[in-house]
Amino acid sequence: MIRFEGVTKRYGDADSGSADGGSPGEGGGDPGSVAVDNLTLEAPTGQITVLVGPSGCGKTTTLRMVNRMVTPTSGTISVDGRDTASMDVAELRRGMGYVIQHAGLFPHRTVVDNVMTVPRLLGVDKRQARSRAMELIERVGLDPAMARRYPAQLSGGQQQRVGVARALAADPPVMLMDEPFSAVDPVVREQLQNEFLRLQSELGKTILFVTHDIDEAVKLGDQVAVLRVGGVLAQLASPAKLLADPVDDFVAGFVGRDRGYRALSFAAAPELSLTDEPTVRLRATGEQVRAIGSPWVLAVGDAGEPVGWVRAAAVDHEVTRDLLHRGGTVASTAGSLRALLDAALSSPSGRGVVADDDGRLVGTITAAEVVPAIEARRSATTAGELPEGASTR
Amino acid sequence: MTWALDHLSEILTRAGQHAWLAGLPLVLGLVIALPLGWLASRTSWLRASLLTTTGLLYTIPSLALFILLPSILGTKILDPVNVIVAMTIYTVALLTRTVADGLSSVDPSTRQAAIAMGYGGFARFRAVDLPLAVPVIAAGLRVAAVSNVSIVSVASLIGISQLGYFLTDGYARSFPTEVWVGIIACLLLALVFDLVIQVVSRALTPWTRAVAA
Amino acid sequence: MSPATIWAWFTDPAQWSGADGIPNRLAEHLAYTAITLLIGLVIAIPLGAWVGHTGRLRWLITGANAMRAVPSLGLLFAVSMFVGPLIQSDLAFVIPSIVVLVLLAVPPLLSGVYAGIESVDPAARDAARGMGMTGWQVLTRVELPCALPLSLSGLRSATLQVIATATIAASVSLGGLGRYLIDGLASRDYVQMVCGSILVAALALVADLLLAAVERYAVSPGISGRSVGVARSRSSRTGEGSRPDPSGATRSTSPASTAT
Numbered sequence: 001m002i003r004f005e006g007v008t009k010r011y012g013d014a015d016s017g018s019a020d021g022g023s024p025g026e027g028g029g030d031p032g033s034v035a036v037d038n039l040t041l042e043a044p045t046g047q048i049t050v051l052v053g054p055s056g057c058g059k060t061t062t063l064r065m066v067n068r069m070v071t072p073t074s075g076t077i078s079v080d081g082r083d084t085a086s087m088d089v090a091e092l093r094r095g096m097g098y099v100i101q102h103a104g105l106f107p108h109r110t111v112v113d114n115v116m117t118v119p120r121l122l123g124v125d126k127r128q129a130r131s132r133a134m135e136l137i138e139r140v141g142l143d144p145a146m147a148r149r150y151p152a153q154l155s156g157g158q159q160q161r162v163g164v165a166r167a168l169a170a171d172p173p174v175m176l177m178d179e180p181f182s183a184v185d186p187v188v189r190e191q192l193q194n195e196f197l198r199l200q201s202e203l204g205k206t207i208l209f210v211t212h213d214i215d216e217a218v219k220l221g222d223q224v225a226v227l228r229v230g231g232v233l234a235q236l237a238s239p240a241k242l243l244a245d246p247v248d249d250f251v252a253g254f255v256g257r258d259r260g261y262r263a264l265s266f267a268a269a270p271e272l273s274l275t276d277e278p279t280v281r282l283r284a285t286g287e288q289v290r291a292i293g294s295p296w297v298l299a300v301g302d303a304g305e306p307v308g309w310v311r312a313a314a315v316d317h318e319v320t321r322d323l324l325h326r327g328g329t330v331a332s333t334a335g336s337l338r339a340l341l342d343a344a345l346s347s348p349s350g351r352g353v354v355a356d357d358d359g360r361l362v363g364t365i366t367a368a369e370v371v372p373a374i375e376a377r378r379s380a381t382t383a384g385e386l387p388e389g390a391s392t393r
Numbered sequence: 394m395t396w397a398l399d400h401l402s403e404i405l406t407r408a409g410q411h412a413w414l415a416g417l418p419l420v421l422g423l424v425i426a427l428p429l430g431w432l433a434s435r436t437s438w439l440r441a442s443l444l445t446t447t448g449l450l451y452t453i454p455s456l457a458l459f460i461l462l463p464s465i466l467g468t469k470i471l472d473p474v475n476v477i478v479a480m481t482i483y484t485v486a487l488l489t490r491t492v493a494d495g496l497s498s499v500d501p502s503t504r505q506a507a508i509a510m511g512y513g514g515f516a517r518f519r520a521v522d523l524p525l526a527v528p529v530i531a532a533g534l535r536v537a538a539v540s541n542v543s544i545v546s547v548a549s550l551i552g553i554s555q556l557g558y559f560l561t562d563g564y565a566r567s568f569p570t571e572v573w574v575g576i577i578a579c580l581l582l583a584l585v586f587d588l589v590i591q592v593v594s595r596a597l598t599p600w601t602r603a604v605a606a
Numbered sequence: 607m608s609p610a611t612i613w614a615w616f617t618d619p620a621q622w623s624g625a626d627g628i629p630n631r632l633a634e635h636l637a638y639t640a641i642t643l644l645i646g647l648v649i650a651i652p653l654g655a656w657v658g659h660t661g662r663l664r665w666l667i668t669g670a671n672a673m674r675a676v677p678s679l680g681l682l683f684a685v686s687m688f689v690g691p692l693i694q695s696d697l698a699f700v701i702p703s704i705v706v707l708v709l710l711a712v713p714p715l716l717s718g719v720y721a722g723i724e725s726v727d728p729a730a731r732d733a734a735r736g737m738g739m740t741g742w743q744v745l746t747r748v749e750l751p752c753a754l755p756l757s758l759s760g761l762r763s764a765t766l767q768v769i770a771t772a773t774i775a776a777s778v779s780l781g782g783l784g785r786y787l788i789d790g791l792a793s794r795d796y797v798q799m800v801c802g803s804i805l806v807a808a809l810a811l812v813a814d815l816l817l818a819a820v821e822r823y824a825v826s827p828g829i830s831g832r833s834v835g836v837a838r839s840r841s842s843r844t845g846e847g848s849r850p851d852p853s854g855a856t857r858s859t860s861p862a863s864t865a866t
Contacts, residue, residue: 069736093738104733108751108826118737150828166737176736452810454770456787457803464800539675546677550777551791557679564683564778572687576680583675 002043002066002174002208007075009036009061009231035061036231038075045080045173046204050221052211054254058231059210063176066208067093079174094118097167097175097205101183103159105151111137111162112147118170129169136165141195157188164196168203175207182213193219214255218243218262226251240266264338269331270373272340274354274363282307286315296349299324304360306330306353330355333362337377341370397574404559408578411555414476414548415541416586421477422484423534429485430492431518444490451486455479455544459551476548483544484537491533495526528601531594538586546579556582615801626785628805635782635809638700638772639765642707646764649708650715651757658723658753659745667720670713678771682706686778699779703772710771711764718760722753755829758821762814769810783809 011033036058043049051059064070066077068089077084084092105114115133120126137147140161151159160180167175181189181196197220200207211217217224218239226234226242228250235247243263246252252259278292279300289297289312296309299319308324315323330353331343343352344367351364397404429447433440453461462468462475499522507521549557556578563571595602615621621628657663686702693701726749734748750757776784786802789795822830 067736069732090738090740093736095738098733098736100729100733100736102727102729104727104729104731104736106730106734106748106752107727107828108748108754109828121738121743150826152828163733166733449811449814452766452814453807454766454773454803454810456770456773456784457806460787460799460803461807470796543675543677543679546679547774549679550774550788557677560677560680560683561777564687567687569684569687572680572683576677576684579677579680580675 001045001080002049002206003078004039004041004062004065005076005078007036007039007062007065007072007077008034009058009065009070010034010073034230036065036072039231039233041225041233041236043206043208044222045206047222048200048207048209048220050209050211050217050224051227052214052217052221052224052254053227053234054229055212056229057227059212059227060178061231062227063178063208063210066174066176067096067098094122094170095172095174097170097172097177099160099163099167099175099177099180101179103151103156103163103180105159105162105166107151110148110150111142111154114151114162115166115169117166122170124170133165133169136168137162139199140165140168155188156184157192160184160192164199173206175205177207177209179211180209181216182211189216196220218255218265226254238266261338264341264374265336267337267374267377269333269335269337269340270376272365272369272373274365275351277351277353277361277364279306279361280310280319282319282321284319286317289315289319294349296325298349298351298353298361298364300361306355306361309348311348328353331365332357337370337374340365341367341374344370396570400574404556404574404578407554407556407558408582410473411542411545411557411579411582412586414473414545414553414555415480415538415582418477418480418484419534419538419541419586421481422488422537423530425481425485426488426492427523429489431496433489433493434496440493444493447486447489450482455483455547456550458482459548459553471552473553476545476553480541480545484541487537487540488530488533492526492530495529495533496522498529499525524597527594527598531590534590534594535587538590539583542579542583542586546575611797612801612804615797631781631783631785632805632809635769635772635784635806638704638707638775638780638782639768639813642704642711642768642772643761643765645704645708646711646715646768647761650712650760651719654716654719654757655723655745655750655753658720659741659749667717670716673709674713678706678710678767679774679777681709682771682775682778685709690778703775703778703780707768707771707775711768714760714763714767715757716760718757718763719753721760722756723749725756726752751826752829754825755821758817758824762817762821765813765817766810769806769813773806 039062041049051062053059061070065072066079066084068084072085079092079096105111106117109117112130112133115136116126116129119129119132124132134144134147138144142158142161142165146154146158151162154162160183163180167177181192184192193216209217209220211220221239223236223238224242225236228234234254235242235251237245240263242251243255243259243266246255246259277298278294279298280289280292282299282301284299289310292312295312297312299307299310301307307321308326309328310319310323310325325348328347329339329343331339333354333356340352340354343354344350344365345352347353347364349364351366352370353364354362356362429443433443458479459475460470462478463470463472466475466478468474496518503521503525504517507517512521545555546557546560549555549561556575559571559575559578563569563573563575624630653666657666682703685706686699689702689705690698730748730752731744734744739747772780772782773784773787776782776788783802783806786798786805790797790799790802
C-alpha cells in the first residue's frame with residue numbers, strides 16, 4: 001500500500017527535489033507555485049490506482065514523489081507502512097518498477113541488457129538475471145529474437161513493452177507508471193492496455209498509474225483519483241462511481257460526454273431471459289435459410305459459435321462467410337450492460353447476440369429488453385446501493 | 394600600450410593583410426561548399442564520400458599545407474596565393490558538412506509543402522531550403538572564421554606578412570609586448586569577423602527574431 | 607623539385623638513423639602527442655563529465671570554447687617566453703610546448719565529453735535514476751557510454767590539433783617532425799621541408815583513420831546504428847546558438863563520426 005498523508009509540493013523556494021537532475025514534470029514552472037496541495041490518498045495493495053487530470057494538476061509530481069525523484073515540501077509518503085523519507089533512496093527505487101512515457105531505454109544496451117538492469121544493480125548473477133529477463137521479454141509479448149536488438153531497432157510500442165519488462169525484472173511489489181502508453185498510436189495503445197490488464201491479473205502489483213486520458217483511467221483503474229490544476233484531489237472513486245456520480249462540475253466536465261452510457265461498462269449484466277434464436281450452419285442452402293422465415297438469420301460455426309447475420313434474401317446457393325454481416329458485436333453472459341446494449345444496437349436484426357464464456361451461442365436479446373435492466377439498476381443506484389464488486393472488465 | 398600606439402599604422406596594415414588572407418577564403422569556401430553541401434544533403438552515398446574527403450583535407454596541418462602547395466600549384470613559397478588556397482581548402486572542408494547539415498535540418502513538412510506548391514529542384518533550394526539553413530550555415534561560418542584567423546598567423550613562419558609577424562618577430566627579439574599585441578590583434582580581428590557574420594545572418598533571417606519576440 | 611628528389615630524400619639511409627632521423631623525429635612527435643592527450647584527457651574527462659552530469663559551471667565550457675580563438679602560434683610564443691626562463695634544463699623547450707598543447711587540446715576534449723553527456727536522452731537518464739542507480743552509476747553506466755561518440759569526436763579534433771601544433775612548436779626548439787619544416791626553412795632546404803610536410807600530413811591522416819576505427823569498434827551499435835543521425839542533427843541545431851559546434855575546434859574539425 002502506498003499512502004500519501006498531507007503531501008504538499010511547492011516549487012521555487014529552497015527546492016531540493018528537482019536539484020538532482022529530474023525535470024519537475026508539469027506544474028513546476030513559476031517559482032513558488034504549488035504543484036501538489038495537501039494530498040491524502042491511499043493506493044491499495046494489489047490494485048491499480050490511476051492519477052488523472054489536466055496538465056498542471058501535479059499528477060506526475062505526485063508519482064515522482066513516491067520514489068523520491070521529487071522531494072515533498074511537507075507531508076509523508078509511506079510504502080507498506082515504511083516512511084519513504086527514512087529509506088535509502090537507491091534501495092527505495094530499486095524496490096519499485098518505474099515506467100515512463102518514452103520508455104527511456106538505454107540506447108547503448110540491447111533489449112535483454114536493458115531488462116537485466118535492476119537485477120544486476122541488486123547483485124543478481126548474470127546468468128540468472130538473463131534467464132529472468134528472457135522470461136519477461138516473452139511475458140510482455142515480445143519475440144525472444146528481439147532480445148538481442150537495440151532499442152533504436154524497435155517500434156514505439158515494442159520499446160514500451162521492453163520498458164514494462166525492465167520495470168518488472170526485479171519483481172518489485174510496487175510499480176510507478178507515468179503515462180506509459182500515451183506516446184503510441186491508439187491501436188497499439190489499446191493492445192498494450194489489454195495486455196497490461198492481463199499481466200496485472202497474473203501479478204497483482206500495487207500500481208500507481210498516471211495518465212491524462214480519462215478513458216484510459218476508467219479502463220485500467222481499480223480506483224481513479226482526479227486531480228485539478230494546483231494539485232488538489234477532486235475525487236477519488238471507483239471508475240463506475242466516478243462516471244455515475246462526479247462530485248462537481250470540474251470532475252463532470254473532465255469525465256466528459258457519454259458518461260451515462262460508459263458507466264454501463266461497470267454494471268454486470270443481470271440474469272436476463274434470452275430468446276432462443278433459430279440458427280443455420282455455414283454452407284446451409286438458401287431454402288434452409290428462408291425456411292426460418294426471418295429476414296435476418298444468425299449463422300453459427302461448427303462449435304456453435306455465432307459467426308454473423310445473413311440476409312435471407314441474399315442467399316442463392318448456400319451461406320458463405322462472404323455473405324455475413326460484420327457489424328454486430330457479441331456480448332458475453334459474464335459481460336456488462338453496456339456490452340449487452342451494444343450487441344442489440346449493432347445487430348442488423350435488432351437482436352443482440354449473447355454467447356457464453358466458451359463463445360457458444362446462448363440466445364439473443366433486444367434493446368427494449370435491456371433497458372428495463374438498466375432502469376432497475378438506476379433505482380438501485382439512487383437508493384445509494386452501487387453493487388459492489390460489480391465491476392467487470 | 395605605447396608600443397602598440399607607436400606601431401599603429403603597421404598594425405593596421407598587417408591587420409588588413411590578415412583580414413584579406415582569412416576573409417577571402419571564407420567567401421570562396423562558402424561559394425564552393427554550397428553546391429557540395431547541397432549534393433551531400435541529397436544523396437547519402439555522396440554525403441559519405443564528400444564528407445570523408447573534405448574531412449581528410451582538414452587533417453593536413455596548416456604549416457605542412459603552406460609548404461606543400463607551392464610544389465603542387467607551381468607558385469613561389471612566399472606567394473600569398475598559397476595561403477589563400479590553403480585557407481579555402483580548410484573552409485570548404487568545414488562548411489561542406491555544415492551546409493549539408495543545415496539543408497538537412499529544414500523541417501520536412503516545410504519542404505513537403507514547398508514541393509506540393511510546385512517548387513522544384515533549384516528553385517526550392519534557393520527560395521526555401523537555403524534561407525532556412527542560414528542560421529546553421531552562419532554558425533559554421535563563425536567557426537571557420539575564427540579558425541581561419543588563427544591559422545593565417547602560422548603563415549608568418551614562412552614569411553608571409555600579416556598579424557602573425559608580431560608573434561614571430563616578438564619571439565625572435567624576446568619582446569613579449571609585441572607577441573601580446575599580435576595575439577590581441579588576432580583576437581580582435583576574429584571578433585570583428587564573428588560580429589559581421591552574426592549581423593549578416595540576422596539581417597538575412599528576420600523570422601528568427603519574430604519567433605524569439 | 608620532382609618526385610624523384612623527394613624519393614631520393616626518403617630513401618637516403620641518413621634519414622633513417624640518428625637524432626635527426628625519421629624514426630626518432632616520428633617517435634618524438636608521437637610522444638608529445640600522446641603525453642599531451644593523456645594530460646588533456648585526465649583534465650577534460652572528469653571536468654566535462656562533472657559539468658555535464660550536474661549541469662553546474664556551464665560557463666567553463668563556453669570559456670574553453672572561447673579560448674579556441676587565441677592563435678596557437680601566439681599562445682606558443684607567449685607561454686615559451688614566460689615559462690621557458692624559469693626552467694634550467696633541456697625541458698625548457700619541452701614543458702612550455704606541452705603546456706600550450708594541453709591548453710589547445712582541452713577545449714575540444716572538454717566540449718566533446720560535455721556535449722556527449724548533455725545529448726543523452728533525458729528519458730533514459732530519468733529511467734536510470736528512477737530504477738535506483740546512484741549518481742555515479744548513472745554517469746558510468748548510462749551517460750558516459752552514450753557520450754562516447756561525441757567524446758571521441760572531440761578526441762579526434764584534439765589529436766589533429768595537437769599533431770599540427772606540435773609541428774609549429776619546432777619554432778620554439780621542440781623536436782619532432784616540425785624540425786624538418788623549421789630547419790629546412792632556415793637553411794632554405796626546400797626538399798627537406800616538403801618531405802617533412804608529407805610526413806606530418808601522413809601522420810595526421812593515419813592518426814585520424816585509426817581513431818575513426820576505434821570509434822567504430824568502441825561505440826555501441828545501438829548508438830552508432832541509427833542514432834548517429836539523431837546526434838548529428840542535434841549538434842547542428844545547437845550550433846545555431848552561441849555555443850560553437852562541439853566538434854568544431856578552431857584548428858581542426860575532425861571528420862567526426864564517420865558516415866556509416
